[in-house]
Amino acid sequence: MLYIFQILNGLGLGMIYFLISVGLTIIFGLLNFVNFAHGAFFMVGGYLCYSLVALTGSFWISLLIGPLIVAFLAWVSEKTLFHRIYHLPHTFHILVTVGIALILQESAIIIWGPIGKNIAVPQELQGVVTLWSFAYPVYRLFLIAFTIVIGMILWFLLERTRFGALVRAGSESAEMVSLLGVNIHRLFAQTFALGVGLAGLAGILSAPIRGVHPFMGVEVLGIAFVVVVIGGMGSFIGALMGGLMVGLVQSVMSTVWPEGASLMIYGAMAAVILLRPYGLFGRA
Amino acid sequence: MLNIASVHSYYGKSHILEGISMTIGEGELVTLLGRNGAGKTTTLRSITGVVRPQSGSITFLGREMAGREIHEIAQAGISLVPEHRGIFGMLSVEENLAIAVRPGHWTMAGIYEFFPRLYERRKNGGNTLSGGEQQMLSIARGLLTNPRLLLLDEPTEGLAPVIVDEISKALLKIKETGMSVLLVEQNLQICEKLGDRHYVLEEGRIVYSGSAEEFATDHSIQDRYLSVGV
Numbered sequence: 001m002l003y004i005f006q007i008l009n010g011l012g013l014g015m016i017y018f019l020i021s022v023g024l025t026i027i028f029g030l031l032n033f034v035n036f037a038h039g040a041f042f043m044v045g046g047y048l049c050y051s052l053v054a055l056t057g058s059f060w061i062s063l064l065i066g067p068l069i070v071a072f073l074a075w076v077s078e079k080t081l082f083h084r085i086y087h088l089p090h091t092f093h094i095l096v097t098v099g100i101a102l103i104l105q106e107s108a109i110i111i112w113g114p115i116g117k118n119i120a121v122p123q124e125l126q127g128v129v130t131l132w133s134f135a136y137p138v139y140r141l142f143l144i145a146f147t148i149v150i151g152m153i154l155w156f157l158l159e160r161t162r163f164g165a166l167v168r169a170g171s172e173s174a175e176m177v178s179l180l181g182v183n184i185h186r187l188f189a190q191t192f193a194l195g196v197g198l199a200g201l202a203g204i205l206s207a208p209i210r211g212v213h214p215f216m217g218v219e220v221l222g223i224a225f226v227v228v229v230i231g232g233m234g235s236f237i238g239a240l241m242g243g244l245m246v247g248l249v250q251s252v253m254s255t256v257w258p259e260g261a262s263l264m265i266y267g268a269m270a271a272v273i274l275l276r277p278y279g280l281f282g283r284a
Numbered sequence: 285m286l287n288i289a290s291v292h293s294y295y296g297k298s299h300i301l302e303g304i305s306m307t308i309g310e311g312e313l314v315t316l317l318g319r320n321g322a323g324k325t326t327t328l329r330s331i332t333g334v335v336r337p338q339s340g341s342i343t344f345l346g347r348e349m350a351g352r353e354i355h356e357i358a359q360a361g362i363s364l365v366p367e368h369r370g371i372f373g374m375l376s377v378e379e380n381l382a383i384a385v386r387p388g389h390w391t392m393a394g395i396y397e398f399f400p401r402l403y404e405r406r407k408n409g410g411n412t413l414s415g416g417e418q419q420m421l422s423i424a425r426g427l428l429t430n431p432r433l434l435l436l437d438e439p440t441e442g443l444a445p446v447i448v449d450e451i452s453k454a455l456l457k458i459k460e461t462g463m464s465v466l467l468v469e470q471n472l473q474i475c476e477k478l479g480d481r482h483y484v485l486e487e488g489r490i491v492y493s494g495s496a497e498e499f500a501t502d503h504s505i506q507d508r509y510l511s512v513g514v
Contacts, residue, residue, distance in 0.1 A: 165379045169372040169379075169380075171374075172372050172373065173370060173372070178355045178358065179334070179358055180355075180384045181358035181384075181386065182355055
């Protein structure tokens with residue numbers, strides 16, 4: 001029974017990791033841009049959830065508006081700053097995005113204080129579902145179902161629409177996409193906003209479970225990179241499988257061998273790097 | 285329709301185009317010949333904005349193109365079928381075509397009729413195509429943007445003679461639709477068969493320009509500029 005509980009927890013956690021990592025990986029695939037501010041935007045999503053719930057009293061409003069605000073912030077930072085450094089080596093991307101991450105983190109401390117906040121589970125989703133002798137929180141089930149729907153919409157967007165085809169084409173050759181008359185700068189900005197918006201959404205969804213604190217972005221950034229390395233840079237299915245794998249390992253191990261949970265994740269990453277340097281679903 | 289006047293282009297510090305001038309008229313098929321490294325591809329890349337000319341002017345339908353963004357030049361009606369074809373390997377044939385479509389004479393249905401092979405292969409990935417199929421796809425994609433001027437960079441390079449024939453027939457049909465074409469090609473027979481006028485490029489300069497008749501009768505041009513390495 002305990003294991004079913006942990007597996008469900010792991011699925012929910014894994015889907016959160018998927019939402020964060022898929023944005024990171026799409027951005028890397030198309031823009032060849034390493035975004036170390038990705039975790040900070042996840043944190044901003046969490047705090048927006050806190051403030052929007054405090055302001056409007058509704059988790060649903062924050063779930064609707066929060067990701068859009070994060071995406072808008074991302075779009076503005078892409079248009080004003082990030083697009084200027086795409087052509088530079090990755091080290092410059094890291095330098096600039098870590099700077100932005102620190103600014104966001106310190107701003108959160110100034111605005112909301114250094115101590116974390118809790119966010120109540122929305123009323124409609126409080127309580128537990130009981131199946132036989134097994135009880136599981138409703139919100140966590142909602143989280144799994146909701147993220148699956150988001151994942152399906154995202155898959156459809158990337159695999160079945162013109163926008164998605166352009167994103168995939170652009171990951172192969174941005175120049176060739178421009179030569180077809182497509183404004184690649186606009187595509188870059190939209191994709192960046194989409195990817196970061198997903199991190200914001202993940203921040204909002206995880207807020208009622210794990211609360212929010214100024215350093216939540218740092219924690220999650222490391223895990224997101226692990227997921228992307230395991231799944232393969234630029235791969236949607238890789239982000240999904242990697243996210244679920246890391247979520248499940250973390251959750252199950254926390255019961256079996258709590259001290260070893262992080263070790264197992266990084267051990268898995270090391271094994272993948274040794275056996276498949278481009279990740280499980282990556283391409284050379 | 286296209287007017288290039290004393291264009292200078294660089295790759296880093298190396299001076300590739302040293303003041304070239306040429307024109308292409310409405311409905312004309314003009315070829316650009318020259319040895320490897322003469323600057324033919326750089327000429328196409330300068331016209332399409334991939335390389336920004338250092339100086340000089342490129343006007344298309346009366347509007348200045350030099351210094352504009354790649355997509356603006358493409359939207360103005362210039363389409364490049366690049367060397368190495370630029371196929372998106374992770375996309376299906378159909379997706380490769382669909383992302384290029386802009387309204388005009390050429391439609392998906394029309395393209396599938398023009399290249400039946402692409403219709404058969406429409407569900408396949410771009411990376412599964414043969415060289416000839418890739419070239420057809422690249423030309424088809426260029427046409428689907430419905431350009432006024434089509435630039436082709438060595439469309440028959442590395443292809444088997446049977447396929448070269450097929451591509452050359454396709455180019456003739458495209459010409460007959462009244463499309464203006466600038467063809468960079470090493471295959472002299474194709475150039476002579478299709479070209480209304482010819483330019484020869486050597487070390488970044490236009491060293492010859494003339495009509496098809498003049499070019500065909502004056503073999504000294506070919507001996508002088510094209511014999512080695514063509």
